[in-house]
Amino acid sequence: MSFSENLLMALSSLKAHKMRSILTMLGIIIGVAAVIIVVAIGQGGEAMLKTQITGSGNTIEMFYQPSDEEMKANPNIFQQAPFKQEDIRALEQIPEIKRVVASSTKLSSARFQKDTVDVSTTGINQAYIQLNELKVEKGRNFSTSDFLGGRRTGIVSSKFQEEFFKGENAVGKVIMVANQPIEVIGVLEKPTGLLSFGSMEVYLPFQTWRNIYGSSDFTQVTLQAASAEQLQVAGKKAAKLLNNRHNTEKSYQVINMEEIAQGIGQVTKIMTLIIGSIAGISLFVGGIGVMNIMLVSVTERTREIGIRMALGATRGQVLTQFLIESVTLTLIGGILGIFLGWGTATVVSFFAGWPSLVSWQVVLGGVLFSMVIGVVFGLLPANKASKLDPIESLRYE
Amino acid sequence: MIRLESITRSFLLGKESVHVLNGISLSIQSGEFAAIMGPSGSGKSTLMNIIGCLDKPTEGEYYLGGENVSHYNDKELARVRNQSIGFVFQQFHLLPRLSALKNVELPMIYAGVSKKERQARAEEALMKVGLADRMNHLPNALSGGQKQRVAIARAIVNQPKLILADEPTGALDSKTSMDIMEQFRELNAEGVTIIVVTHESEVAEYANRTILVRDGMIQSPAVLDRGPSI
Ligand SMILES: Nc1ncnc2c1ncn2[C@@H]1O[C@H](COP(=O)(O)OP(=O)(O)O)[C@@H](O)[C@H]1O
Ligand SMILES: [Mg+2]
Helix, strand or coil: CCHHHHHHHHHHHHHCCHHHHHHHHHHHHHHHHHHHHHHHHHHHHHHHHHHHHHCCCCEEEEEECCCHHHHHHCCCHHHCCCECHHHHHHHHCCCCEEEEEEEEEEEEEEEECCEEEEEEEEEECHHHHHCCCCCEEEECCCCHHHHHHCCCEEEECHHHHHHHCCCCCCCCCEEEECCEEEEEEEEECCCCCCCCCCCCEEEEEHHHHHHHHCCCCECEEEEEECCHHHHHHHHHHHHHHHHHHCCCCCCEEECCHHHHHHHHHHHHHHHHHHHHHHHHHHHHHHHHHHHHHHHHHHHHCHHHHHHHHHCCCCHHHHHHHHHHHHHHHHHHHHHHHHHHHHHHHHHHHHHHCCCCCCCHHHHHHHHHHHHHHHHHHHHHHHHHHHCCCHHHHHHCC | CEEEEEEEEEEEECCEEEEEEEEEEEEECCCCEEEEECCCCCCHHHHHHHHCCCCCCCEEEEEECCEECCCCCHHHHHHHHHHHEEEEECCCCCCCCCCHHHHHHHHHHHHCCCHHHHHHHHHHHHHHCCCHHHCCCCHHHCCHHHHHHHHHHHHHCCCCCEEEEECCCCCCCHHHHHHHHHHHHHHHHCCCEEEEECCCHHHHCCCCEEEEEECCEECCCCCCCCCCCC
């Protein structure tokens, strides 16, 4: 007797008790849906956190953490910019690195006519623009000639325009930054997000910044790799290179992605464990429901079993019939649960602004797991059916 | 075809064992049409169940077609029921959710016959019992006589050498009963061995041999020969 034969038989006997079958599936549907939702939202969240840390452009920040000896030897070490211009050129030679985004920030003062205000002035290299870090709303962004010629042009934050020009258009105005005239060519977008109030900022081409402050060192360096996989390698190579150049052991560092991934993994693991056990319990209860209904079904169909045995069904064939019936029941429940979970995860992530990922592994897992439940909880009823005595079964009313 | 040697069958009721069959020895030749008669509770059905390999004797040997089946295991007995024996019951025992055709297909499913062949052979069997126009009806939509014809079609579809009918006309009126017995007579004429349990002498008259059972024993082992059937 073939599998498809058994499947058709199972489907028709489940169809004969539609309501009962659906109610029995409910536990499985909810259990599988819960698993899908948890995993989808968990994996989506993990993916989101990862992109937040690495940035969407596969970037990683370098930082300088001097050792105790270095700090003792040079108490002013924190006042100095840790990255030299030659460092940047050397970093650019590393094959895994696509761009080296470098900038230097100094607190300074800006004057327009009679008003003076404290601002943070940031000199940026051209890669900074290429990474799309500056979103210009009014006016224009820096051009290549601004960078190469060290032109006295600047871009100000929207907060700067608001406070310093009282909302008037700042583009075209000339302000004095550290007593040097700078023409405002652009105003940045207002930062979005609830917690960003914006700050008083002026951005300058690095050449210009250097001419004003007389320093060619960078305070911040961000590396961009061609791909996420290369990011870690690029970061390690960069840190090694800088430590070699500065004769330091491990003062130049990148954020260790593996550690962070592990940390995130730990959190999601705990979350998955908690909700997974809830889903497990609901699946277990669902399985008991399946077993209960299958036992009822076996009792109700005692006569059918007797007839089948009289016509030549072996005990094995009767066992298979009922086992396939319970697996079909849980499998349909599992598939419905996958769709329910998928839909719910999509809706939830839509409103929560949190991505959801339903991977094929999870779907496959859901299908296989619901089938396993069908086998495990169907075994007892199926075994009971196969052990029936044909004569007594035929007499059963 | 059938040889029973000192068959006993006893059941345990609590601590007491009830002896239902008390040493039955019996031979039935291939092609015979035998009627088993006897009072209610005398052990006719128990005997039929043993002959039909639905039950095993407590003691004694049972040879079917030359093979000793008294020590067969469950799986071997299932194969014998499927291949060598056709059952017809008083209560018809059709599966209510399957059409006449699907009911007739059942024994072939367990014989591993392909779907196409199954349908063809089931149709053929139903035509043979005169139900060509009722194939797709559910049992509930059929009369008692028609149900019993479906059961007969189901019994013959695997072409067994032996058909066992335990009071096949017990739930039918006398006119329908005679139609059903006519059906058995035709099958017997084709060489199928038939054993029928009955209370009614009109039914027993279709057989060419009557076996009387009383208190689990064969009362008169003498063959009441009525000459060849038909
Ligand atoms: N499984 C059983 N357990 C106990 N007693 C049984 C069992 N099956 C049959 N009997 C008894 O055996 C006797 C004969 O039963 P049965 O063969 O059905 O008689 P018949 O078919 O001739 O009416 C009855 O008294 C019945 O109660
Ligand atoms: Mg009886």
